[in-house]
Amino acid sequence: MAFEREKENAATAAIEFVEDGMTIGLGTGSTAKFFVEALADEIADGLVVRGVPTSEETRRLAESLGVPLVPVEQVDRIHLTVDGADEVDEHAQLIKGGGAALLREKIIANASDLMVVIADPSKQVEVLGSFPLPVEVTPFGFTITAKKVYDALKTSGISRPRIDVRRGSGDKPLVTDGGNYILDCACSVIPDPAYAAELLSVIPGVVEHGLFIGLARTVIIGSDEGASIFEY
Numbered sequence: 213m214a215f216e217r218e219k220e221n222a223a224t225a226a227i228e229f230v231e232d233g234m235t236i237g238l239g240t241g242s243t244a245k246f247f248v249e250a251l252a253d254e255i256a257d258g259l260v261v262r263g264v265p266t267s268e269e270t271r272r273l274a275e276s277l278g279v280p281l282v283p284v285e286q287v288d289r290i291h292l293t294v295d296g297a298d299e300v301d302e303h304a305q306l307i308k309g310g311g312a313a314l315l316r317e318k319i320i321a322n323a324s325d326l327m328v329v330i331a332d333p334s335k336q337v338e339v340l341g342s343f344p345l346p347v348e349v350t351p352f353g354f355t356i357t358a359k360k361v362y363d364a365l366k367t368s369g370i371s372r373p374r375i376d377v378r379r380g381s382g383d384k385p386l387v388t389d390g391g392n393y394i395l396d397c398a399c400s401v402i403p404d405p406a407y408a409a410e411l412l413s414v415i416p417g418v419v420e421h422g423l424f425i426g427l428a429r430t431v432i433i434g435s436d437e438g439a440s441i442f443e444y
């Protein structure tokens with residue numbers, strides 16, 4: 213797998229943001245996995261924290277590693293969330309959802325005192341959009357919703373968006389943890405992510421989109437030797 217060392221170094225560096233007694237949002241994906249593993253090592257050494265997983269995949273991983281979890285309904289404060297990203301630009305705006313976990317990830321990140329993004333250098337971009345933007349939609353009426361998503365992306369300045377329903381096993385639409393579908397929107401360039409986010413958010417049938425604007429305050433980029441930390 214590419215960039216494993218860089219991902220692991222970014223994840224390990226994020227441990228410095230963890231303090232005893234914290235409730236921590238646990239992100240999803242191959243980079244977040246390294247963080248959950250690093251956290252499990254700290255817990256084995258005596259750290260006392262509780263995790264709130266952002267996907268069933270992360271819940272299973274955390275349970276298998278002995279990371280104590282708290283049901284999201286019982287959480288009154290999340291001190292920190294550490295999560296990966298598919299793209300991060302120089303304003304800490306993100307595309308997320310490559311692993312179909314964007315809805316829970318955004319709920320938890322938005323509820324956290326601090327969101328720390330961990331990534332390898334391949335995720336850094338000048339302008340968001342090379343990675344197809346995931347948009348989570350309700351199965352009911354999803355073809356209608358897809359047309360509205362197309363119109364919204366055009367209005368936001370994307371010249372020729374291309375939208376595909378993400379497929380899972382047996383070529384059926386992939387179903388998220390929340391029971392929804394994902395539209396992958398190839399945009400090439402998203403000239404105004406905040407405007408695109410605003411337009412997508414008001415479409416009936418759109419449950420959530422993968423643009424994370426104004427949520428990440430810290431970005432950690434791993435390298436072969438260590439990691440660089442950027443504060444916003």
Ligand SMILES: O=C[C@H](O)[C@H](O)[C@H](O)COP(=O)(O)O
Nearest residue numbers: 241242243296309310311313
């Ligand atoms: O839905 C998945 C998440 O947004 C992931 O955090 C994102 O896709 C990055 O994953 P990875 O660290 O595997 O590249």
